[in-house]
Amino acid sequence: MAQTAAPAAPSSTSTRRGVSADLPDATLSKWLRDMFLIREFEVRCAQAYQQAKIGGFCHLYIGQEACAVGTIGAVNHDDPIVTAYRDHGHALARGMDPGACMAEMFGKSTGCAKGKGGSMHMFDRPNWLFGGHGIVGAQTALGTGLAFAARYEWEVLGKGVNHPDGRPATLDENAPAKKKVSLCYLGDGALNQGCLHEAMNLAGLYSLPVIFIVENNRYSMGTAIERGTTMAHNLLAKGAAYGIDSLKINEEEGLDILRLYDKFKPFADECRAKQRPGFVDLHTYRYQGHSMSDPQKYRTKEEVEAVKQKDSIDQLVLHLMNERKCMTEAQFLAMQREVKDLVAKAMTFAEESPIPDVDAELYSDVYSNIEANLSPTREYVHGAKNPLL
Amino acid sequence: MPRTPQMIEKGLTLVDAINEGLAQEMERDARVVCLGEDVGLNGGVFRVTEGLQKRFGSDRVVDTPLSESGIMGAAIGLAMGGMRPIPEIQFEGFMGPAHDQLVNHAARFRNRTRGEITVPLTVRVPWGGGIHAPEFHSDSPEAIYIHNPGMKVVCPATPADAKGLLISAIRDPDPVLFFEPKRVYRSYREQVPEEEYTIPLGKAKVVQEGTDLTIITWGAQLFQCLEALDQLPEDASVELIDLRTLNPLDHDTIATSVEKTGRCVVVQEAPKTCSLGSEISAIIQERCFLNLKAPVQRVAGFDTIMPYAKLELDYLPDAKRIAEAVVQTLGY
Ligand SMILES: Cc1ncc(C[n+]2csc(CCOP(=O)(O)OP(=O)(O)O)c2C)c(N)n1
Ligand SMILES: [Mg+2]
Numbered sequence: 001m002a003q004t005a006a007p008a009a010p011s012s013t014s015t016r017r018g019v020s021a022d023l024p025d026a027t028l029s030k031w032l033r034d035m036f037l038i039r040e041f042e043v044r045c046a047q048a049y050q051q052a053k054i055g056g057f058c059h060l061y062i063g064q065e066a067c068a069v070g071t072i073g074a075v076n077h078d079d080p081i082v083t084a085y086r087d088h089g090h091a092l093a094r095g096m097d098p099g100a101c102m103a104e105m106f107g108k109s110t111g112c113a114k115g116k117g118g119s120m121h122m123f124d125r126p127n128w129l130f131g132g133h134g135i136v137g138a139q140t141a142l143g144t145g146l147a148f149a150a151r152y153e154w155e156v157l158g159k160g161v162n163h164p165d166g167r168p169a170t171l172d173e174n175a176p177a178k179k180k181v182s183l184c185y186l187g188d189g190a191l192n193q194g195c196l197h198e199a200m201n202l203a204g205l206y207s208l209p210v211i212f213i214v215e216n217n218r219y220s221m222g223t224a225i226e227r228g229t230t231m232a233h234n235l236l237a238k239g240a241a242y243g244i245d246s247l248k249i250n251e252e253e254g255l256d257i258l259r260l261y262d263k264f265k266p267f268a269d270e271c272r273a274k275q276r277p278g279f280v281d282l283h284t285y286r287y288q289g290h291s292m293s294d295p296q297k298y299r300t301k302e303e304v305e306a307v308k309q310k311d312s313i314d315q316l317v318l319h320l321m322n323e324r325k326c327m328t329e330a331q332f333l334a335m336q337r338e339v340k341d342l343v344a345k346a347m348t349f350a351e352e353s354p355i356p357d358v359d360a361e362l363y364s365d366v367y368s369n370i371e372a373n374l375s376p377t378r379e380y381v382h383g384a385k386n387p388l389l
Numbered sequence: 390m391p392r393t394p395q396m397i398e399k400g401l402t403l404v405d406a407i408n409e410g411l412a413q414e415m416e417r418d419a420r421v422v423c424l425g426e427d428v429g430l431n432g433g434v435f436r437v438t439e440g441l442q443k444r445f446g447s448d449r450v451v452d453t454p455l456s457e458s459g460i461m462g463a464a465i466g467l468a469m470g471g472m473r474p475i476p477e478i479q480f481e482g483f484m485g486p487a488h489d490q491l492v493n494h495a496a497r498f499r500n501r502t503r504g505e506i507t508v509p510l511t512v513r514v515p516w517g518g519g520i521h522a523p524e525f526h527s528d529s530p531e532a533i534y535i536h537n538p539g540m541k542v543v544c545p546a547t548p549a550d551a552k553g554l555l556i557s558a559i560r561d562p563d564p565v566l567f568f569e570p571k572r573v574y575r576s577y578r579e580q581v582p583e584e585e586y587t588i589p590l591g592k593a594k595v596v597q598e599g600t601d602l603t604i605i606t607w608g609a610q611l612f613q614c615l616e617a618l619d620q621l622p623e624d625a626s627v628e629l630i631d632l633r634t635l636n637p638l639d640h641d642t643i644a645t646s647v648e649k650t651g652r653c654v655v656v657q658e659a660p661k662t663c664s665l666g667s668e669i670s671a672i673i674q675e676r677c678f679l680n681l682k683a684p685v686q687r688v689a690g691f692d693t694i695m696p697y698a699k700l701e702l703d704y705l706p707d708a709k710r711i712a713e714a715v716v717q718t719l720g721y
Contacts, residue, residue, distance in 0.1 A: 055521030
């Protein structure tokens with residue numbers, strides 16, 4: 001975990017050469033802040049869960065922050081993304097308001113899904129986040145479809161059907177069309193769902209600009225990747241089987257956002273330019289259990305500690321302070337304070353927000369018109385009479 | 390596995406009872422194999438298979454990859470090959486990927502091969518709401534499976550019934566979908582016979598006898614119904630039926646009761662439209678038309694998507710809603 005004080009510098013410092021070297025200081029500072037925001041947010045989620053303010057399930061992203069921030073940082077804001085249920089990190093990296101995110105976890109009406117979806121169902125249309133999906137693997141076909149739509153817009157329609165802020169355009173409006181690439185995140189466990197293979201085949205067959213990003217944190221719940229997945233040592237073979245160009249980002253790189261970006265950015269640019277799919281085996285690690293109730297019998301404390309030594313936030317702090325020398329310790333502390341304050345406000349917002357109104361929300365958003373499913377049972381919400389009786 | 394002092398003194402939970410039933414059947418019949426995501430090393434998401442891998446080995450308690458279609462299909466193949474597989478699907482919402490295998494293959498094999506090849510399969514699925522989880526983790530999709538001929542569907546409400554029904558399911562020559570109400574998993578204990586025993590599939594249980602009205606329910610709603618009985622006027626004589634098996638449905642127990650009482654309230658978690666409650670209402674009007682003193686009422690979940698945590702208790706029927714429906718029906 002990132003310490004409050006700046007981490008101690010390692011004995012040797014590397015010289016950076018990749019595309020990240022050309023990024024402005026402000027971009028890297030923003031990444032640090034986003035990663036720290038995700039971590040702080042997750043720490044507070046864990047507390048809220050323990051206090052039973054968050055119900056059901058809660059899958060924390062702590063340890064994997066560099067994945068979401070580094071890959072989202074490599075594409076445009078209006079490139080669509082879709083992910084699985086470990087989704088708070090992607091939502092925040094995409095710019096979701098932390099208050100709306102926390103309120104969703106609390107099941108409050110101000111949440112991004114009106115408090116009716118919970119932890120696994122983060123959606124943010126203006127930020128082109130198409131979820132948050134609870135069925136493992138199912139989102140991979142959706143990511144493929146989003147890429148299909150993007151390519152259709154660009155090549156067939158020659159105009160966009162959505163505005164850059166996510167609002168659907170009317171038939172006679174002209175939204176800009178551009179070459180997009182969609183990011184489709186999945187866990188290593190999802191590698192074994194049939195849906196992914198159907199999605200990859202379609203993407204390969206139609207050359208759709210979707211990048212399947214496997215956030216390979218070595219475990220699918222309690223199952224280590226070697227115990228559940230063939231070719232675990234060479235996942236790129238899976239992309240190759242569908243004629244999809246594939247990229248491996250090993251753990252050293254996956255935990256170092258700069259090296260992650262150095263590899264991912266050119267790859268994503270090429271998928272966009274050539275309008276073709278990609279497959280990325282991105283190694284990372286989750287520090288916490290699978291969900292909040294996980295005895296973690298499947299791994300040792302030492303294993304977790306060893307990865308924490310390479311913590312992605314620590315690494316970036318060191319880089320900014322010692323190599324780029326663009327951030328002072330005081331600035332780092334100030335950033336932490338700002339983020340902690342922001343998350344504290346999100347907590348208060350979630351806490352103080354109302355729960356969804358039963359009358360207004362139990363039946364809403366099932367069809368475009370609420371009348372479509374107003375069966376007589378609705379009356380029972382308040383114990384009113386059955387019209388028959 | 391020997392029972393713990395707590396189990397001996399306070400009784401077994403639903404989890405304990407199913408675990409014991411599984412262990413005893415595995416002991417008795419080496420063809421019985423459990424498979425599913427994290428069922429071995431971790432003992433399953435709800436720890437229902439806890440300790441089984443240690444005891445019977447990883448050949449018989451198999452940790453699978455995250456692949457419901459593969460799990461179900463492979464289990465069907467195992468069954469066709471003569472084994473007695475017991476796949477676990479972690480939550481009812483994950484039946485989706487397994488649906489094709491189950492409905493288009495397992496359920497139809499006997500018929501398709503004119504009895505030549507059968508699929509003795511027991512699919513264990515944690516089912517239903519009440520644990521503050523969102524959709525996919527709180528749904529009640531039983532009607533989908535009841536609607537498809539060829540599959541038996543069981544949904545025990547209590548530990549003792551669960552053990553006996555599970556053993557029957559495992560020994561049954563046809564595929565059985567065994568829904569386990571999550572809400573009951575650890576919230577209720579009762580004494581359960583330690584030796585092996587079976588409870589026949591297709592037999593409902595009259596939990597309480599009465600003369601004025603019949604409540605028909607299954608799964609965790611049994612406990613809401615019991616609570617509702619306490620809220621009724623002293624002189625209301627209500628018969629309470631726990632279906633236990635949803636397919637084949639025990640038409641006779643239902644009809645006999647409603648012929649006697651003339652009034653019926655069906656209580657279920659599932660959305661109302663095209664539900665098992667709808668089917669039961671139809672059966673009652675077919676068989677008990679002349680005995681009916683009031684329309685059959687369905688106290689059900691609503692025709693909406695199962696909402697997360699904060700609206701959960703508005704969605705699920707509770708004692709108050711049930712008691713109101715009973716009073717209305719009695720006063721019709
Ligand atoms: C179809 C389906 N099956 C099972 C589950 C239960 N489940 C949720 S997460 C998970 C493990 C997924 O692991 P992985 O894809 O590696 O993602 P990670 O948790 O590591 O982020 C399982 C088995 C589910 N949500 N959907
Ligand atoms: Mg994983």
